[in-house]
Amino acid sequence: MSLKPLVAEPLLDNRPESVAQLFLARVAATPDRVAYRYPVPVDEHAADGAPGAEQWRGMTWGEARERVQDIAAGLMSLGVVPEERVGISCSTRIEWILIDLGIMCAGAAVTAVYPSTNGEETAFILSDSGSRALFVEDAKQLAKVLGVLEQAPELTAVITVDGSKPEPGAEPAGVEVLSLAELEERGVAYLKEHADAVTSTVAALKREQLATLIYTSGTTGRPKGVRLVHDCWAYQAAAQSSLGLTGEDDVQYLWLPLSHVFGKTLTSGHIQQGSVIAVDGRIDKIITNLPVVQPTYMAAAPRIFEKVYNGIAGKARAEGGAKYKIFMWAAGVARAYAETAQKNEITTGSRTVPFPLQLKHAVADKLVYAKIRAAFGGRLRACVSGSAALAPDINFFFSGAGVHILEGYGLSETSAGSTVNPGESYRVGTVGRALPGTEVRIAEDGEILLRGPGVMRGYHNQPEKTAEVLEADGWFHTGDIGELDQDGFLRITDRKKDMFKTSGGKYVAPSEVEGRFKAVCPFVSNILVIGNGRNFCTALITLDEPAIMQWAGTNGQAGKDYAAVCTSAETHQLISGFVDKLNGGLQRWQTIKKFTVLPRDLDVEHGELTPSLKVKRPVVERENAELIEAMYAGAREA
Known part of the structure; x- marks a missing residue:
């Protein structure tokens, strides 16, 4: 692996005020270079076309600017002003990036909403953020939002990426619904009257102006809106560049959810580097996309x-x-x-x-x-x-x-x-x-x-929660336990909140045990170690469907469905062997005495995983309380 040498730290002092300014500078420097690649359907009537076929199309920095500028101007035509919030509820696709940049170039702040978020929580986020407008991906997202409009009183416009419109008779009163194409058309008209509107707005942006609200996918209570200013993203761009991990000739494959901070920060670094990002958020396409995209970085x-x-x-x-x-x-x-x-x-x-x-x-x-x-x-x-x-x-x-x-x-x-x-x-x-x-x-x-510069400026509308984690001198309490060598x-x-103590007074770090099990068991998908205040540890385990079904087909369980395989005696015996192997390398108080294999995997749709695929422990434990209690029923001190 050949990587470029590190760049001196003082480079970070020269970062621009915002990623919007960085974007316009990148366009000016390399307008004809390809910035993005994205999949589009192949015309089935073409010579090589077939239903469902796709091809990857390129977009230059100059072409990206045209669309970003039109989106920004379109928002201005709707009356959106700097630091007002504009939401995005959309999966990872090229339009998400263009809309994000358009909102920032209009001086407004992005409210990121996971498309998997239910109607009630979406309404809370829109209301708490005070979002004026919202971009939604399709008819499904539109219907969800229209169902909770009364809970988002400041929302005046909904823009659909795919051009969906409300069902006849379901048009909302006081909220305009228009397509992304229509918004861009309005932007073109607005720029004819206000040619410098976007460039002057971008030039006026300051580091401490609000750029993004990302709501934590809280496992308990309402999510908290994390206030990230323009300097957070400008810093991330400069810091990523200084590592020398990528350069302008690299191709990055981006599938992570852009409503999550991990995916979002990659777009900032990409602009600084001037490389290519191949964008497609469909997880089921990752395996087939990799040989096509041929990324150098992911x-x-x-x-x-x-x-x-x-x-x-x-x-x-x-x-x-x-x-x-x-x-x-x-x-x-x-x-x-x-x-x-x-x-x-x-x-x-x-x-x-x-x-x-x-x-x-x-x-x-x-x-x-x-x-x-x-x-x-x-x-x-x-x-x-x-x-x-x-x-x-x-x-x-x-x-x-x-x-x-x-x-x-x-x-x-x-x-x-x-x-x-x-x-x-x-x-x-x-x-x-x-x-x-x-x-x-x-x-x-x-x-x-x-x-550091990347740390949030607080939780939106929650000063008391901010004070719990952010000290006056800028130190942020992560809630994670660790050590520096x-x-x-x-x-x-x-x-910190996941570590627990058994009734025998021994501390257990569950993620350590869970990580070890994933290394020894090739069938596991998720594992949750339990034992807080208990006399021994137990575990809830879910299995990787392709892996376990392949095993089942050659081990006397052909014809059974996934749930039946997971709950069979044969599968329990198989997993028991891996648990025994795990226990052989643990301290006595860490060992898994009993376990239960769940009949289905954890997922985002049931609220058990965050969009970044982290397990929501309280949710899983609450949903499986009876199974957990059954593992401890009649148990003696271990």
């Missing part, structure tokens, strides 16, 4: 890497015989190679490995690793993983196979990136070192504190 949540690993292992197991033995041998070599290289760099400064291990690695590369890299498109230089911990064994596997995963760390309250692993010198098991300009320290109780690498040990 960010993802750990669950994606876990699913890829489970899929590779499951395929090898299904092939059986020599192929499975070769895969298992190669997986062991990959981990040994990566771990040895990392240990040697820490102790000697060089990522060298003994010659015999190099030979094994070279053979394994031809037999196994090259195929894995090809599945990622064949050009992937680095991935960034964030939003949750990635099991070290899985990371070591990919590292040894030549898919380099750089774990990073950040929160909505810090405009995402606060730390990241530094290119070739990354250390598996850590989330890297602080971005230039960000400070990290560990409080006496082990909590991670952060300070002598080289400044940060390791997250658990969420």
Whole structure:
């Protein structure tokens, strides 16, 4: 992996006031370079067309500016003024980025709304933010919003990305519904009368003006609106650029939800670099898109890497015989190679490995690793993983196979990136070192504190909640527990609120146990370790559907559906073996004494996962309270 050298920290002092200004500067510098690629349907009447076929289209920086400027001017024609909020409820697609930039170039602030958010919570977010206008993706999103308009009194316009209109007779009173194309047409007309409206508005933007409200997907109570100013994003752009992870010739594949801070911050860094982003938020298209897009860089949540690993292992197991033995041998070599290289760099400064291990690695590369890299498109230089911990064994596997995963760390309250692993010198098991300009320290109780330009300016309309986490001198209390090593690498040990104490007085960090289980069990999708105030630990486990169904087909359960396979005695016995393997490496009080395999996986639609695929523990525990109690019924002190 060849990465550019780090840029000196003073570069950050020269950042612009806003990403809107950065965008216009980028357009002026490279108007004809491709900025975005995105999928479009192929005309089925074309020579190579077929129903459902797609092709990827490019958009230059200059073309992007035309649309962004028209969107900004269109909002101005609706009476939107600087720092007023404009919502976006849409999946990740090229229009999300253009609308986001259009809102910022109009001087307004974006209210990010996950498209999966239900009507009641959407209404709360629109009302709490005081949003004047809202962009929605399609008829489904439009219907949801029209159903809660009375709870969002300041909303005066709804703009549909796909051109959907209300059903006849359902037109709302006092709220205009228009398509994105119609808004852009109004923008063109507005610019004929006010030619400099957008450029003068962008030039007047100041660092501390509100740019974005991102509402935390709270597991209890109402979500909190995180106030991120223009300088948060301008800082992120400069800080990402200073790492040297990407350059203008890179192609980044962006599928993460843009309503989430992780996805949003990547768009800022992309503008600074002037590279290409291939945009498609459809998760079910990731595997088929990778060979087409051929990215050099990609960010993802750990669950994606876990699913890829489970899929590779499951395929090898299904092939059986020599192929499975070769895969298992190669997986062991990959981990040994990566771990040895990392240990040697820490102790000697060089990522060298003994010659015999190099030979094994070279053979394994031809037999196994090259195929894995090809599945990622064949050009992937680095991935960034964030939003949750990635099991070290899985990371070591990919590292040894030549898919380099750089774990990073950040929160909505810090405009995402606060730390990241530094290119070739990354250390598996850590989330890297602080971005230039960000400070990290560990409080006496082990909590991670952060300070820097990326930290929020508070929670919207909630000064008392702000005071709980943000000190007067700028230090933000993350709620995460961690430790810094002598080289400044940060390791997250658990969420402060997730750590629990058993009735025997022993502390357990559930994420540590959960991560270890994901490394030993190739069938797991999610696991939740339970034991607060209990006399032993238990677990709720969900299984990866493709992996377990493939196993079921060759183990006497062919014909059963997913739920029946998950709850069968045979599957329980299979998973029990992996739990025993896990327990063999744990302290007695950490071990899983009982577990239950749930009949379906956790998902966003049922409110059990956040859009960034993190488990909402209180929700899952509440929904499965009876199953949990059954595991403890009649239990004696362990």
